Amino acid sequence: MQYQALNNKIIELVGGKENIQAVVHCMTRLRFTLKDREKADTEALKSIDDVIDVVNNNVSYQIIIGTHVADVYDELVTMLGIKNNTDEIVADKPKKNIVKSILDVVSESMTPILEPIICAGLLAALLSIISLTGIISVDSSTYKIFDALRTAVFYFLPILMAMSSAKRLGASPYLAVALAATILSAPINGVAGLTLFAIPLPQITYANSFIPILLAVWFMGYVTKFVKKIVPNTLQYFLTPLLIMLITLPATLIVFGPLGYYLGEGIIQFFNLLMKYVGSWFVMMLYSALQPFIVMLGAGNFIMPVVAALIASDGYDPAFISSATISDIAVGGAMLGYFLKTRNSKQKQLFGTVTLSAILGVTEPAIYGVFVKFRRPFIAVMIGGGLGGLFAGLTGVKAYSIAWGLFGLPAYIGKGDFMNLWLMVTAVIISFVGAAIAAYVLGIPAEDGIPSQESVIKPKKLQADSESHYTTLSVDSVVDGKLVQLSEINDAAFSSGAMGKGVGIYPNVNQIASPVTGTITAVFPTKHALGITGSDGVEVLVHIGIDTVELEGQYFEVLVKQGDTIESGQPIANVDFEKVKAAGYEIPVIIIITNTNEYLDIIPIADKDVKVNESVMNIILR
Structure with missing residues (x-):
């Protein structure tokens, strides 16, 4: 505790x-x-x-x-030992959506490890280009050394995932990494014939996956809480790590590893039945549309045994490698669509980076860095990839070797079968263009992390001195009235700055407006306070009056609810300030930037009369 x-x-x-x-x-x-x-x-x-x-x-x-x-x-x-009886916690908490919660955990866990993933994706693209041009041979030591960096990032993905997800899931990052390293070790990873407590373990390759370790770390979080409750404080340092690992490692090998394994086996059997009873065209359309989901589940490599068997027996793969390439190109098309759509420079840079790596056959940066977070790109790829896969299936495109991505297209020539190549190129173009158009049309809603152009708070320049300028964001007044500095507010929680920097405004009207464009994140049941997260990440608390929580909502009318998207200047509450004053309460409306520490400085304007939509604070970005 x-x-x-x-x-x-x-x-x-x-x-x-x-x-x-x-x-x-x-x-x-x-x-x-x-x-x-x-x-x-x-x-x-x-x-x-x-x-x-x-x-x-x-x-x-x-x-x-x-x-x-x-x-x-x-x-x-x-x-x-008393009941949690507070009635002043944030009201109207939305019911948890289990699917969204899972995707949020995956997204939050993937975000910290984007740097090595994007590095690996770009390195793969660079190596593909220089090897085809003959600058460096794929058999040279130089190529193999740099390729080792690319492959290591994905091979050791469980370790990266363990490190980034541990704190979020309530586990020790160091124990989580130790667990990931253990399942990747030579005695366990991909080894057949293992048993644990006389329980036979299936042969499982943990490298390049993240679902088993994510489940294991989630379980480790609960084990950590349990162990800390039962182990005396004097023995915590010695016994807690040991007990956590003794419980979690067997659970991982017996439960979570096999869960991922059987998920992959189920996918293979499903597609085999479809190819047998429906046709390879349907499999190509379906796999091209769904491959990002399969990669996200860590099951992308489970098709390799099927592909190898098909090429060994027939000399070609009628479905999977072609579908993987079509889907990869569709991912690149979707990212290009969002690159063209967004006006947000940071997001444009991200989309442009992952577009290239996806086209060249490495989609993990896009899937883990964009798809899981923003959701809608999955739909764009399902549209573009599905159309490209349908065309390739109907025209009988075949892959003669295991190679995918843009530079894997020569694999479709086979023994002089150039028509097969041109059909594959056409399928790829269909998937790329279809996904790009779908992504551009679908867009990404502001609540998913990218503000619409209308909702972006436009930065302006604030001159600091004759030689330097700082980029700033503006926060507007929430009410017409007299602005005072926070230090003048008669409440230590605010005047001390402990909650963050801000200003107070003594109102001369009864309507309260939003100071930023963004989302309502908190509405107190007593209606005296609202939390707002701006489109640029600014977290604002609007607190109406001093000790007005005691009025229990009397004289207050809230016009919004938690989760609403709002514009700067939009009315959010009405307050009968005369009756609030008559009841014996002070009525300053306090605007606090609760994530003050994330910025270089926050500078309020001088005391004066202000109106709604008039700037009252400048936030200086780092």
């Missing part, structure tokens, strides 16, 4: 467990209902490093913690 020491001090200084009748929390503070407030040592509480301030008013005893208060609260109620 990360905040156990802090919570122990708080419990002691408010008079012990027996003095706590109830506790809830809002955005920044713990709100205690104490049986006897005289037992609380306010000055001692204020002296705790992690406590910003203590407020003792007629309604509750408040300990201001900061934006991480929810985590402190969760541990506190566990230690107190």
Whole structure:
């Protein structure tokens, strides 16, 4: 428990467990209902490093913690052994979509390892070009050394995945990497005849895959929590890692490895039945459309035994290698479509980079870096790849060797069969153009990570001195009124800057507007606070009044709900400020940038009268 020491001090200084009748929390503070407030040592509480301030008013005893208060609260109620009875946590939490949750975990785990994946993709493209031009022979040591870098990235993908997913899934990164290295080791990876506790293990190749290790690390996260609960603190350092590995490694070899293996076997049998009873044309169309999903599942290499058997018996592969190439080119087409569509320079750079590697037969950078995160490219490839695969299947395209990508096209000549080559080239063009058009038309919604052109907050230049300029983003006023500096707000949680930099505005109208274009990420049930994430990643808290949480939503009307996409200046709430003041509450509307630390600086404007859509802060980018 990360905040156990802090919570122990708080419990002691408010008079012990027996003095706590109830506790809830809002955005920044713990709100205690104490049986006897005289037992609380306010000055001692204020002296705790992690406590910003203590407020003792007629309604509750408040300990201001900061934006991480929810985590402190969760541990506190566990230690107190009372029901989590807060009614001030963010309202309207959407129901979890299991598919989206899984894709989010995969996407978040893949993002940190994009650098080596993109490096490997570009290196593959470079090696293909220089080998065909004869600059370097594929048999030379120079080629093999650089090719080792390319192959190593994908061979050791389980290790990279373990490292990047561990913290997200609650496991130790070092133990996760140790687990991945173990299943990739020579005694396990691809070895036949293994048994564990007299249980026979199937022959499984873990290299180039990530689903087994991702499942294993997910399981390790739960094992970690369990082991830490049962092992005494004095033995944690020695026993915890050992017990985690003793439980997780067998589970990986017995459960998660075979799960991926049988998934691959099922795919092979499925396509074999289709080729036998429906026709190879249908298989080519289906595989060309679905290959990105198959690669994402780590099952891309499971077709190799089938392909090798087909070429050995018939001299050619009637479906799979051709489909893989068509699908790869379709991936490149989809990325080109998004490259042409987006106006976001960072995303344009990413799309342009992965386009080339996909065309040359390495789609992992696109699939792991773009498809899993943005979803819609899958549809574009299904359209373009499906059309190209259908054409190739109907015209009987054959692959005479195991080679794919743009520079694998000579494999379709066979013994002088140039018509087969031209048919394959036509199929590739169909898939590329079809996917590019589909991607351009589909676009990527702002909530998937790329803001629409209309929603981009346009940077402007703020002159710092005569020699340098900083690129800045602007945050607008949420209400017409008098702007004051945050230090003038009569609430330590805000005036101290502990929650982030910002401004306060004393309103002279009753309507509150959004300060940025983005998405509503939090709406408090008491309606006094809203969280907004801007299209450029700026995280904004709009807090209406001081201690107005105690009004429990009275005099407040929220016009949006969590998940809504909004524009800067769009009304988000109405407040009867006269009645709020009459009830005895101060009414500044506070705008806080809660991810202040991600920026070089945040500079509020000077005190003056402001209006909605007028800039009140400049965020200086790093």
